Amino acid sequence: MTLDASPADGRAPERLVTPTFGLIVVAALGYFTALGMLLPVLPRYVEDTLGGGGVAVGVAVGAFAVSAALIRPAVGRLGDRLGRRPLAVVGGAVAAASIAGYGLVASLPVLVAFRLVTGLGEAAFFVGVATAAQDLSPDDRRGEAASFFSISIYGGLAIGPFLGETLYRSGGAGRVWLVATILATFGSLVALLIPAHLGRAPAESRPSDVVEGPESDGDGDRPRRRILHPAAVMPGTILLLGLIGFAAFSSFLALHLDDLGIDDAGPYFLLYGISVLVVRIFGARIPDRFGAGRTTTVSLLSVAAGMAVIAAVDAPGAIFAGTLIFSVGMSLLFPALFGLAINTAPAAERSHAVGTFSLFFDLSQGLGAPVLGLFVDLAGTDRAAFVVAGLVALVGLIMARVRLPRLVRVSA
Template identity: 45%
Template sequence: MTGADGPGTTGPQRLFTARFAVLCLCAVFYFVSLGMVYPVLPGFVENDLGGGPVAVGLAVGGFGLSAAVARPLVGPLGDSKGRRFVVVWGCVLVGLGILGNLFATTVATAVLFRLLTGLGEAAFFVGIAAAAQDMAPEHRRGEAVSYFSVTVYSGLAGGPVIGEQLAESLSADAVWALGGGLCAISAVLGAYSIHGRPDDAPTGWPTSFFHRPAARPAVLLFLGLIGYAGFLSFIELHVEDIGFARSGAVFATFAVIVISMRIVLARLPDRLGPQRTSTMSYTFSVIGLWIVALWPQVPGVFLGTVVLAIGQTFLFPALFVLAVQSAPANRRSQAIGTFSIAFDLAVGLGGLLTGAVVALSSFTTAFFVGGIVSLVALVLSRTVVRPQIAPAH
């Protein structure tokens, strides 16, 4: 492609363009549709399909399983066929997966449609994240990730509210129908905002589905998210244990901090550089988790939540930039596919590992151990697992 902001060019000169705005709007519609499903699907599986707790967990968790498996496969596809191809088809698959619940009569069919949704999510995220980087000037890549991630958080925060209200006022079928419709809108916006297949795209069957240099920041992301995943899984039970029954206020505090800082300080990862930014992120994450662990009272929970949120705000943008920098433009989707597996694994395994510590000891010990894992990530990022940067071409 020889356009102003595609792979194989000298790169765009401006970040805020009409196409970048449409791309972000595409992400908002998509993630709202995805978020709408979360509060409705468990009740649908349990009440409408007669499934038990295991069935509910499988229906909800199957999404992450298929997404993790598919990410390294769709990465090379996004490079060879183009970002628009995987974004549009990702929207189509997710839309079909959500609409499929209109026809689901058994738990097995609901799980299959959820697995289909995961395949679409893998394709969409890899494609749109790569497209956002294609549109960003090289010196503003971290800023682009920050703004793009705000659309993700906004959609996933607003979607559950819309889905829950719609299910209560109408029915679960209305949620499935609207979710599918929003995916269709997102597909149109993605097709409009993203250029087609680049001229220098790889041809033929890929020799590897993993981009090895991107595995280094992926390892650092995995370790940096373990404590955060444990926090998400057990903070509600922890605050109940200390006599505070409003965990929603804790989650809201975390979300407000992350979204507002990613808007106000969007350029910070570019100004500090990815490695210094990730060092700062790990440090705040360690301190935040240890405050929650060592001050098991309401003020300690909120102070620790604020500090942890500051740490997590820029961890993903900083390491994401390192993953993107590890690959030439025509291998960018492959690098993102490799890198984003770490998120799926951390969210899936973080709660499990934290739960094991809770079972053996206590909530406070679990949060303290989460801080230790972040400290290990900090040490590794400065010593052993130093990410590589691909030469410009």
């Protein structure tokens, strides 16, 4: 069973929010709620049950992003051949199965192994649903489409942590793993309704995945295969630098609050998710109206400022304020850079560009969380993660001011 998607000639419909678009958002909401449930629970599980320190927390939280990063480009190219539905359905199922295994053995290596499998499912599911949403949007509304689609991501990040905290307190980590498994399975099943033909290119028009020109693989005959899509590399790099802040927030906020005697991180994650949702819904046109350059500048400044407040002030009200400032930056950074990457890439290579762009999200979590954990262990305080993340966001701001203007002109 499927619903109608784009017209038969492949043109995106002029209306952005269609029934199929809504189904994609619903599937993603179930899946990202499952992932959101893990945010406040995994660090506590590693520290309290498995006896791990800052590096162990960072490795367990970020492991899924490492495996996702390794296969993301290949998954992107696969999506341009097979279409979006297989990626979303299989990816959601793999993620669900791996989450079910988290509590089978109370061992850090086993948990990390299952997290790596979660990353494989994450890579496929995200590329499938995110690209499908872009396939259904008009060319001049890419940023708006990314904002509306990301309602599912940040809706999950608003509902999930609060639900995860509640279940953790009432039934322990095992109950969290069970409910998260059910929700990820729900996302996979709803993804079955994505039209099979969506994004699946005819054989004669499929991209070659090679770089044209004089470069070769060494034998002088065949061109070198292209792993990363060039349209997404610079936007993705800037995204990575900004998202180190999210690695700090997701991995170390709950532990930082515990150190301050605040034993419930749920309201802070809920404020983050709701704030992002509000900005994404009511400010959906901001990236398209003000441009990627200005939007990215404001985003990175907000990320740096939010991290500084969380690190510097211990009062609950101040941490709420820092979370709110930080969430404004997170709400605008992704759609601004995502729309830029999509508009710069050819339509037949869109999934490849999405795969490359989202790879940098994986790197921000897979590398960012363990590196931040190292700074936490060296400094002896969780607030070190927020200080480092704020400084990295400022580096991203400098890069954005230097490199984005040319990309904006190319995509216009």
